[in-house]
Amino acid sequence: MKIDVSREIIFKTARSGGKGGQNVNKVETMVEGYFQIADSQLFSAEQKSIIQKKLANKINAEGFLQVRSQVHRSQLSNKEEVIKKMHALLAQSLKKEKKRIATKPSKAAKEKRIDSKKKQAQTKDARKKIRRIDY
Numbered sequence: 001m002k003i004d005v006s007r008e009i010i011f012k013t014a015r016s017g018g019k020g021g022q023n024v025n026k027v028e029t030m031v032e033g034y035f036q037i038a039d040s041q042l043f044s045a046e047q048k049s050i051i052q053k054k055l056a057n058k059i060n061a062e063g064f065l066q067v068r069s070q071v072h073r074s075q076l077s078n079k080e081e082v083i084k085k086m087h088a089l090l091a092q093s094l095k096k097e098k099k100r101i102a103t104k105p106s107k108a109a110k111e112k113r114i115d116s117k118k119k120q121a122q123t124k125d126a127r128k129k130i131r132r133i134d135y
Helices: 021-025 045-054 075-094 107-127
Strands: 009-014 030-036 064-069
Touching: 009 075, 030 075, 045 075, 064 075
Parallel strands: none
Antiparallel strands: 009 030, 030 064
8 A cells, every 4th residue: 555645745944054164154955854643645544543643753742744854965865855754653653463362381482581590599599698607
């Protein structure tokens, strides 16, 4: 299921921080992408609620999913990076999680655990001071 959200992303640019010499002070290469999940026509109501729940920490107060990129030196490359990140986030949030099957530890695993506990107890016991008892 590949949905192209690039048409619904609002892009904003700003000056990037970091290295770049004189160019960094005059060219707006950092790109921020904002995607309004609630107003999107690409997802069903159920999908929107799943996305909003799973990506709650990346959604701002206005309800926009916010992604930024400033790794590249050109605005176009950063814009493509934002689109790529947005697609990855949305695909990851809509991926179905496998249900965990409860299992019990095997007999060998239990024995190994007990053995390691005994070994640790012996190690700690060996660290104790030896008390001399005179009869």
